[in-house]
Amino acid sequence: MADDELEAIRQQRMAELQSKHGVRREPEGTKNMRNSILAQVLDQSARARLSNLSLVKPEKAKAVENYLIQMARMGQLGGKISETGLIDILEKVSQQTEKKTTVKFNRRKVMDSDDEDDD
Numbered sequence: 001m002a003d004d005e006l007e008a009i010r011q012q013r014m015a016e017l018q019s020k021h022g023v024r025r026e027p028e029g030t031k032n033m034r035n036s037i038l039a040q041v042l043d044q045s046a047r048a049r050l051s052n053l054s055l056v057k058p059e060k061a062k063a064v065e066n067y068l069i070q071m072a073r074m075g076q077l078g079g080k081i082s083e084t085g086l087i088d089i090l091e092k093v094s095q096q097t098e099k100k101t102t103v104k105f106n107r108r109k110v111m112d113s114d115d116e117d118d119d
Contacts, residue, residue, distance in 0.1 A: 038065060041072050045083040053090070064093055 038047065054061035067089065071077050081089070 034065065034069065037069050037072055041068050041077055041081055042086065043080045043082055046081050046086040049083055049086055060090075060093065060097070063097070064089060067093065 038050070042050065050061060050064065053064070064086075068077075068081070
């Protein structure tokens with residue numbers, strides 16, 4: 001088998017697996033554009049932290065990336081964001097997406113002693 005045929009089979013199999021597991025791939029041009037914008041906006045340590053976050057919590061990392069790209073496009077960023085600045089942004093995003101849990105106790109009503117059967 002030629003290398004081209006083998007690569008085509010690999011690509012087809014990878015696409016089947018990704019569609020089966022619900023993994024969506026971004027078009028390569030969009031991915032490159034996002035990476036170039038993030039490279040302009042973040043310094044090296046902040047990019048490393050965001051990369052680590054994307055391994056653990058990809059949804060949160062994607063939300064932060066979208067937030068940063070939106071701010072960059074609107075011109076709201078003065079310069080490169082350091083790691084501490086990224087941590088502040090992560091805390092803001094966490095507060096916005098934080099799920100508030102409440103616990104409600106439904107106590108059973110105790111049966112009255114009048115209702116008991118006497119022998």
